[in-house]
Amino acid sequence: MFKDSIIILRKELRRMFTDRRLVFMLVVLPLVMLPLMYSFMGKANRTRQGEITSYTSRVAVCSDSRGGEISELFFQSLELLNVHVETAGLDQLDSLKQRVVDKNLELLIVMPDDTGDLITDNTVLDLSVFYNSTGDYSKFAFDQVVATFAVVSESIVSQRLREIGMSEDILTAYTINQYLAADETADLAEEGSVMGKLIGIMMPFFIVIYLFANSMKVGLDSVAGEKERGTLAMLLVNQVSRLSIVLGKMLSVMVAAIVGAVSSAIGLRIASRYLIDMSSDSGVNISEYTMGSSAIIQFAIVVIPLAILISSLVLLVSTFARNVKEGQGMIMPIYIAVMVMGVTTMQTGDVPPEWMRMAPVFNSLVVLKDIFMQNAVWGNILFSMATSLLAAAVLIFITLRMFNDERVLFRI
C-alpha cells in the first residue's frame, strides 16, 4: 500500500520540480519575495526621509507688532533651521491658514502682541503653531520648530533663574543614562535576542502563509483538477487502494508546503537585514542571530505537523470540490481565516492567552514565535505537534470517507 503512495508521490514530485514555472512559484517566490519587498521598502523609505530633511519649508510668521526680546530669540532660532520665513499681519491669518490647508505653506506661527516684552518680565508668551498632518513636509517642519522652540524656552528660563540668583541646576531632578561608560550599553538583552524577537514576530505569519499558498497551488489541482480532467477515474480503476491515493497526494502537497515554509524562512532571514535598517538605528546586528541545531529540530517538529495539517485541509477541500475553480472559491475564506490567525498571533505579547496554546494552528504559530525568540518549552512544542497531527488525522479520515463516496467523487 505504502509502495503505491510512493509511486504516486514520485510522479507528483517530478511534476513539481521539473516544471520551471512551478519551481518558481513554489521555491523561488517565497525565497525572494520578502528580501525584495523589504529592500525596496527600506530604500524608498530612506530616499523619502532624505528628501524631507533637505526640503526648505515655507514658514509664515503672523504678528501685528514686533520688537520684544523673547520673540526676537524665537526668530533667531528659526533662521538656524532650513526654512524660508515670510512675515505677515494678523489680518491675513485666515488666508494663511487656507494656504496650510492647500499645502502651499508648511507652517504658520502666530505671535501674540509682544511689543517690548523682556526676558526678565516673567510673562508667558502664548504661541500658536499650525500645521497640516497630511503633508510629510509640514509635519516634519512642525516637529523641528517645536523642538527648537523648546530649547529656546529652556535657555530663557535658565537666564531668568540666573537673574534672581538661583542655579539652573534646580531644573534638572535627574538624568538617565548620561554617564554610562563608553563601552557600556543600557540594553542588556542577550546578543541576537532583539533580532530573534523581530524575526519571531514576523516569521510565523509568513511561514503559515506560504504553507498555505503552496499547498493550494499543488493540492487543488491534485484532486479537484484530476476530477475536472477525468483522470481521477483512470487512477481509481487501477489496482491502487483509495487510501494510498490519498496518502500519495497528501505527501506531495506536504512537500510543496514545507518547501514553501523553509524558503520563506530563509527569505525572511535574508530580509531581516533590511528590516533592521528600517525599524531601528540602535545598531542591532543581524549576524548576532543564529539558530542552533536544537532550534532547527524544534522548528521541524512544529512545522512538519503544521504542514501535514494544512495540506490535509487543502486536500479535503480539493476532494470535495467539483473542479479547481470551485475549490478555490471554497478555500479562500479558510485562507483568509488562517491569515487572520497569523496576524493575531503576531500581535499577542510575550505571554499569549491560554486558549491560543490549546487551539491547533494557533499553538503552532505561538510556539514558533517562542522558538525564534529562543525560549520555547518542549511541552508546548510537543503539544502543538500532537494537536496538529490529531486535527490532520480527522481531516484525512473525512477525506478518505469522501474518496469512498461516489456522490462526492462523481458529483455533477
Added chain:
Amino acid sequence: MLRVEKLCKEFRNGRGRSAKTVKAVNNLSFQCRSGEIYGLLGPNGAGKTTTLRCLSTLIKPSSGNAWIDKYNVLEHGQMFRSKIGFLTSDMKLDGYFTPDYMMNWFGQLNKMQESQIEQQKKRLFSDLQMTDFIHKKIDELSTGMKQKTAVAISLIHDPEVIIFDEPTNGLDIVTSKAVTDFLVSRAESGKTVIISTHNMTIAEKLCHRFGILVDGELKEEGSLSDIIQGSSWDCLEDVFFSYILPGGDHV
C-alpha cells in the same frame, strides 16, 4: 466473459424533500462473450456512461451485479479491476508528461514487472502506431494522438475485458479507424470488448452484438440480424429512431 445481471442504478438529485430519484439504469441484463465486441447504444442520457461506470467499479450499483468469471463488482472490487481496462471519452490526460512516462507509471501502479511493462508498451505502441510521438509531451499531441495514448494507458495491464465509453468521440475517420481496428484485433485475440457509442455506422461495422438502451432500459438486444429479422427496419439507425423519434413505432 462479462455477465451483467439485473443492474440498477438510481441517483438522488437535490436535498431533503425536493430530492428526486433518477433511475439512470433500470434492470439491465446482458452478456458479452470473449472474442466479441458488444455495442451499448443509446441517445444522450440513456445511461450508457452510468452502466460502464458500474462495470468499472467506479460507482456501486443500487442493485444487481456484474461478473467476470467468478469475480463480481460488489465483492471483489480490486480483483475485478485487475481484469478490466476502462476508458472514458471525457478524459484529458495531464499534458506535462510523455506517453512513455505515463505508460511506465500506470504499469507500476498495476504492479507489473519492468520487463512486462516494456513488452506491453512495445506491443501497444506498434499496434496503435504511436512510436513517433511516445517521447513528446502529451500537451503537444493532437486529439487523435492523445486518444491513442489514453487507449494504450488503459490497456497497459493487458486486461481480459475492455470497457470503452465512446472511444471514437471527436476523432477523425483515420484515427477512428485506427482505434476500431485495434479493438477488432483485441477481440480476435480473445478479449471481451464492450463499447458505448451513438455512432450507428461505426457500431454496425464494429460490433458483433448490440444492446439498445433508452431511458436506462434495454429495449433490444442481440446481433444485427436478430434485431432486424422479422421487422420493418433494415438498419440499426431505424431501430434506434423508432424508440426515440416522435411517431416512432415504440414511442
